[in-house]
Amino acid sequence: VLRRSFSTTSSRNVIKNVTVIGGGLMGSGIAQVAAQSGNNVTLVEVNADILKKAEASIATNLGRVAKKLYKEDPNAAKKFVEEASSRIKGSTDPSEAVKDSDLVIEAIVENIGIKHKLFKSLDEAAPPKTLFASNTSSLSIGEIASVVKRKDKFGGLHFFNPVPVMKLLEIVRIPEQSEETYQAFVAWGKSIGKTCVTCKDTPGFIVNRLLVPYIAEAVRMLERGDASPRDIDTAMKLGAGYPMGPIELADYVGHDTTLSILQGWHDKYPDNPLFVPCDSQRQLVQEKKLGVKTGEGYYKYNK
Numbered sequence: 001v002l003r004r005s006f007s008t009t010s011s012r013n014v015i016k017n018v019t020v021i022g023g024g025l026m027g028s029g030i031a032q033v034a035a036q037s038g039n040n041v042t043l044v045e046v047n048a049d050i051l052k053k054a055e056a057s058i059a060t061n062l063g064r065v066a067k068k069l070y071k072e073d074p075n076a077a078k079k080f081v082e083e084a085s086s087r088i089k090g091s092t093d094p095s096e097a098v099k100d101s102d103l104v105i106e107a108i109v110e111n112i113g114i115k116h117k118l119f120k121s122l123d124e125a126a127p128p129k130t131l132f133a134s135n136t137s138s139l140s141i142g143e144i145a146s147v148v149k150r151k152d153k154f155g156g157l158h159f160f161n162p163v164p165v166m167k168l169l170e171i172v173r174i175p176e177q178s179e180e181t182y183q184a185f186v187a188w189g190k191s192i193g194k195t196c197v198t199c200k201d202t203p204g205f206i207v208n209r210l211l212v213p214y215i216a217e218a219v220r221m222l223e224r225g226d227a228s229p230r231d232i233d234t235a236m237k238l239g240a241g242y243p244m245g246p247i248e249l250a251d252y253v254g255h256d257t258t259l260s261i262l263q264g265w266h267d268k269y270p271d272n273p274l275f276v277p278c279d280s281q282r283q284l285v286q287e288k289k290l291g292v293k294t295g296e297g298y299y300k301y302n303k
């Protein structure tokens with residue numbers, strides 16, 4: 001039974017029309033990789049201004065990918081960007097945007113009430129075939145799915161920042177998820193060039209369960225004054241082979257994100273010392289110094 005439920009697949013991808021709800025850092029990245037792999041993508045945001053910003057960031061990042069893929073051929077690079085961009089359309093109406101969707105991926109704010117409201121209305125608006133997924137990094141997939149009727153068609157598709165570069169996709173199962181849905185998620189994940197791993201619906205899935213406590217431990221080390229931020233980062237890059245040190249990674253992911261993950265886990269598991277939110281991170285969030293995206297976190301960045 002264990003082997004069967006964790007098996008990989010050789011099924012063919014059947015997903016072609018993808019709706020991404022939320023055009024932030026993660027949602028834009030997901031829309032981009034889906035479009036550059038040939039999917040028709042509808043990206044949903046709350047207003048036209050935010051959609052415009054998301055589209056601009058996708059255009060920049062598509063340019064970076066194209067440059068890498070077609071180093072010697074600027075015309076092919078241009079064509080790649082144009083074709084991928086033409087497969088993405090914006091929308092401010094989630095119900096309309098799922099009308100012909102094979103897969104909906106939600107990447108909105110980490111608030112269970114807001115996610116419930118969204119999925120409830122999508123469940124009514126989307127055709128029966130549509131699969132639903134959440135890119136949540138801190139909430140339970142089962143809890144999010146509790147408001148929809150199509151629990152057999154629900155799962156977690158958890159991407160990593162920067163989405164166009166990071167090769168991993170975590171596929172999160174819930175007990176009600178059908179084998180067919182799981183196989184469709186795996187086939188689609190492969191079709192967009194990701195390596196898929198399968199995990200249960202436990203806090204942090206695989207990566208964040210290990211990465212977030214590691215980041216918090218590094219911040220606590222800094223708070224104790226055991227070493228400077230630079231030296232902690234240099235140590236983990238050169239001593240453990242990580243591409244970024246934990247303090248710069250915390251700035252990169254965003255302190256609002258890691259703090260909300262820790263806070264959620266701490267509320268649920270108050271006795272686990274690894275999940276205690278860090279004071280200095282709380283302070284940074286209060287001061288709106290969220291890291292790279294606001295120009296300052298533990299380090300300063302030129303915007």
Ligand code: 3HC
Binds near residue numbers: 161164243253257
């Ligand atoms: N879109 C497209 N391409 C991008 C990109 C983006 N957003 N960001 C970087 N790249 C490309 C660059 O163009 C560059 O391409 P090249 O090799 O052809 O020059 C390549 O990626 C490397 O980028 P840089 O040269 O700018 O910098 P680095 O070599 O330092 O790499 C990094 C940057 C890929 C971010 C690397 O430092 C890294 O892997 N860091 C760790 C990231 C990580 O751990 N992410 C997971 C965070 S946890 C998470 O997301 C879960 C969530 O739930 C919280």
